[in-house]
Amino acid sequence: MSTSGLLGAAQIRELAARFGIRPTKTWGQNFVIDGNTVERIVRVAGVGEGDVVVEVGPGLGSLTLALLPVAKHVTVVEVDPVLAGALPETVETVAPDVADRLTVVHADALRVEDLPGDPPTALVANLPYNVSVPVVLNFLERFPTIERILVMVQLEVAERLAAKPGSKVYGVPSVKAAWYADVSLAGNVSRSVFWPVPNVDSGLVKFVRREPPQATTSREDVFACIDAAFAQRRKTLRAALASWAGSPQAAEAALVAAGLDPRTRGEQLDVHQFAAIASAHRRSQ
Incomplete structure (x- = not known):
């Protein structure tokens, strides 16, 4: 086992063999085997001694072990029962001095509504690539105390989340993420740092929470407007x-009231303009 407090490729494979773990595509499992990468993630995330960090999908603990020494506490959410059960033992063995900072929650991150502590x-x-966008949006919605997010996701997804109006990859995830936070790309990650090696490159995407756009209607109304706009982009x-509005005439009236040309397409608008459209439509009802 590592004496540096981090896990390398040999230790990751050793742990997987000990616990009978085989990475599954079903849960999108690709374990990070490079200590420099997890240290980079923690550094870019800006985690400090006052932070209570939540980590989703800790796997065998690579990133967890990099977070524990610098954070006040780390709560991990793991859907795989074997991994959830194995992590406390790994942390106690590799980093006993900070093991008391760890809480393990065995749950589906898409269904988490509350966390202990x-x-x-x-x-x-x-x-995990297959649930990255809904997980981020769920935690931004459920936990308003989360000020910062730094996640490693499929590079294509990272680019989509951080895209700005007018970009070819700008879409529903871009606009909904922008409701909660300023979003930016924070770097690329080679596929070679994972086991098993995925078929795609990864990217780091950073979220810094800010106040949502001003609106005289609910977030749900604004998001319904966004969904409709990109369903037929x-x-x-x-x-x-x-x-969504009830008729082409009602849609046009809402657009005009929001100060927009009805001939505009969804990919040209930012989240503030979508909030203005939904608010105008709500006022007309």
Whole structure:
């Protein structure tokens, strides 16, 4: 076992063999085997001694072991019962001095509504590719105390989350993430730092929470408007929002009231403009 407090490739494989773990595509498991990468993630995340960090999908503990020495506390959410059960033993063996800072929650991150202990201030994770966007949005919604997020996700997903209006990859995830936070790319990660090696590169994406856009309607209304706008992204908003607003005329009225050309397309608007459209429609009802 490592004496540096971090896990290398040999230790990761040794732990997997000991606990009978085989990475599964079902849960999107790709374990980080490079200590420099997890230290980089913690550094870019800006985790400090006052932070209560939540980590989703800790796997065998690579990132967890890098977080524990610098954070006040780390709560991990792990859906795999074997991994959830194995992690405390690993931390106690590799980093006994900080083992008391760890709490393990065996749960599906998409269904988590509450966490034990102090409210989290940061989310730092190597997220399974297949659930990365809904996990981030769920934690931003459920835990308003989370001020910062730094996640490693599939590079394509990272680019989509951080995209700005007018970009070819700008879409629903981009706009919804921007409701909660300023989002930016924070670097690329080679596929070679994972076991098993995935077929895609990864990227780091950073979220810094800010106040949501001003609106006279609910977030749910704004998100419904966003969904409708991108469901038919080749259409003008007058046409794309017709079913959401009740008719093309109602959609046009909301767009005009929000100061927008009805011929505009969804990929041209930022989250503040979508909030203005939804607010205008709500006022007209």
